[in-house]
Amino acid sequence: DDIMVEVSxxxxxxxxxxxxxxxxxxxxxxSISKSGYIK
Structure with a gap:
């Protein structure tokens, strides 16, 4: 989960x-919880 994102x-x-x-x-x-996603 190390996705570099630059915000300006x-x-x-x-x-x-x-x-x-x-x-x-x-x-x-x-819906997200039922799908098993946490982040």
Missing amino acids: GVSPPQAISTFDDAELCESLRK
Whole structure:
């Protein structure tokens, strides 16, 4: 999981490490969880 990403610009958003960090809607989080993905 070492994928290099470079972000530029004024006040870029914080990195998202997990799906929980992404603040997705409940139905999408449930689908991701059922699929077995964690990040």
